[in-house]
Amino acid sequence: MNNILLVHFKRFGDLVSTSQLVAGIKSQYPHTDISLVCFDEFSSVAKLIPGLKKVYTINRESLLTLTKGQLYSTGFAIDELRKKVLVLSKESWDKVINLSNDRASSHFCSWLSTSNPQIKVKGIRIDQHNLAVASDFWALTYNDILTRSTTNSPFNFRDIWSRMVGVEETEKNCLLTNQRNEDTVSRNFNKIREVQGKIVGIQVHCSVDDKGFSDEFSAEICDQLSVKSFVPILVIAPNDVERGRAKTIADTCLTRPIIVECDFTALSSVVKNIDALITPDTVTKHFADAWNTPCLEISLGSSPTFKQATLNPKSLLIIPTDRKLASVNISDVMNALNLLFNPNPNSYVESNACNIYSPVRLSSQTVYQSRSTKRNDKVELDRHASVVLLNKIANINDTNEKEIRTIALTDIYDNKRAKQWFADVEETVTAQTRDVLHAIRSLLQMKENPKKSSAFIESLDRLLSFTEQLNTATISAVIFRSKLESLPPTTFADNARSLEALLFEYKANLQSCLNLVQSWEVELNNSRKENRSQRQQSI
Incomplete structure (x- = not known):
């Protein structure tokens, strides 16, 4: 990393949080130049972040006026944004990091990378088919899981940033003062x-x-x-x-x-x-x-x-x-x-x-x-299990499973509710596995006879229906849907192999989920037996 541009189109609080990420990048790559582009109404906070070479700003109000005003075509707003991209495209960026992952920032990153194919975009960008494409698993998690997690998110967005960028946040003081x-x-x-x-x-x-x-x-x-x-x-x-x-x-x-x-x-x-x-x-x-x-x-x-x-x-x-x-x-x-x-x-x-x-x-x-x-044991178990499952799917070396499992299983308040959570997850995962296997069979038959597409479409619809809710049992479905929607709009023959690979990956993720939940259930049952034995010995 030599010259990095952070694209951040969020508000004050998220901008303040960028300071720890900047400090982490500078700590790991001290000779890297880091600049940031944000909306000018929030630039007063950006100026408090040490380690930034330059802060570029975009006038959001003027864009909104051009977009919503009856006197102007939307094209004027696009042209205004394009002018800012042209200014930034003259810099030799090695990496552009999308910290917002919204539609505007994704288009912005794509325009910049189009001006220089050597630029690596981390986060979400929009491809030539107008599809949102994630640079890696953690960008996908940020875009498709965190955005849907309103009250029980498995991750904090700052942890996702760190994994997406590949650095550890620093704990040192990260803001300037007068x-x-x-x-x-x-x-x-x-x-x-x-x-x-x-x-x-x-x-x-x-x-x-x-x-x-x-x-x-x-x-x-x-x-x-x-x-x-x-x-x-x-x-x-x-x-x-x-x-x-x-x-x-x-x-x-x-x-x-x-x-x-x-x-x-x-x-x-x-x-x-x-x-x-x-x-x-x-x-x-x-x-x-x-x-x-x-x-x-x-x-x-x-x-x-x-x-x-x-x-x-x-x-x-x-x-x-x-x-x-x-x-x-x-x-x-x-x-x-x-x-x-x-x-x-x-x-x-x-x-x-x-x-x-x-x-x-x-x-x-x-x-x-x-x-x-x-505590609500179903809520606690689901959030903690989701964290471990995502870590396992990402194939990271240290999933922290032992520590997280201890936190999740310690001080269970309602054993009946906890048991119900295990049963619900296992039931939902089993139902998805059945539909995935049906989809794989239908896909293979469809390769031989395209007229047999109805069975595959029906099984695909059933699989996608699992994404209506987000929890430990359905995370695999959400990941599958995200990757499915990123496939280029070409012919079935061109995408058949990719579809098959995605379905087998989905099946493997479901098996990881089932193994995880069953091992936790065994651990909980063993700990309860141990506690009962200790109580009997004390008597």
Whole structure:
């Protein structure tokens, strides 16, 4: 890697997370030049990422105006984007990495690679048939599995980035700060800490209503923090809306909290110097991860749980079962905060309506371990088994199966529900295997007699119907569908061999899934027998 372009058309939080990836690339390939292209409205965050040679920007608003305005043809927007591609195509890129994997970024990467066939695109690109093509298995996982995983994603997107690019993220501090801000914040916070106690930041505002805190909830947290001898500070952006909300919260509190107003550069210093952060799914959480600041993230509404959750092992994640703020008791927050400041791997949080998780860093990925006394065993088993299955399908050397299996099977809350999960997966996998074998037979008959296509089409339809849901049992179907849809639109004769290979790969993946689930079931049964034996001996 000599000259890399990162294509990133997402928002502030995802851009902040790019800092750890850039640091990882620079750590492994110190002489590599890395540039980034993003929408100009988010470029203020991009400028905080150290290690970037240059930041290119695209005016998204002008593109939207040209696309949606009645005075212009869509062709004007395409031409505007083409001009930016022409500027970038003059650079000698060795690799273009698509970190967004949406339609716009995929076309963008394809246009760049067309200008220079020597460019390697990592991620998703659009080929000459207008099909989305993944550069490798992890790009496929990012595009076809993570995008569909809304509440129980097997992977965090940052882990997928690392595997797609082939580097390990670095844990060192990965954001720039203004030295003047840094000195001021550090000095003032240390004075407060010496006299009053640990400082806990609270993110007041969230741009998406169903993901954010209410003013009443924030005020309750402030009061409880003050009672417990913490120093609450309300973190806000420099605008009238957030100033108004912060004033309302402060006026309601029994002990008035400190209000800290900061732009992104100052926010970096603030988050770096507090003792902990309480926040919904916001850009501030990503700042906390970048600075290794403990974070209590409360995932609400449309927040993509686990896929974008905090990766910091010192942090905790609170997820109400119904995703509603009303279900989060202040006692849940304070109990979780106590666990955050007093970490104990054998401690759990009692909650009737919320699930508590801690990120656990393994050799090359993060998994989320339940820290709740009552957990949904089917959900936990499915997420952890999906991680191991994807690792096995990818043929990586270290699948972390032993560690992940221990996390999944430890402290099973409802044995009956766990048994049902095993039975459901085995039943679904068996049904798919039957249909795959039927599809292979039909395909072979169809090669000899094209008129026998109806049987093959029917079996293919049955297989594709399994992709309507995403879980451990159907991951193999989703992978099959993704690869099937990437086949070029040529004749049946040209694609017959590829179809046959995909069906045999699908069958092998199903067998891997079945072996995995059955081995876990045996492990669980053996551990229960061992526990019963130990109890009898103690009696």
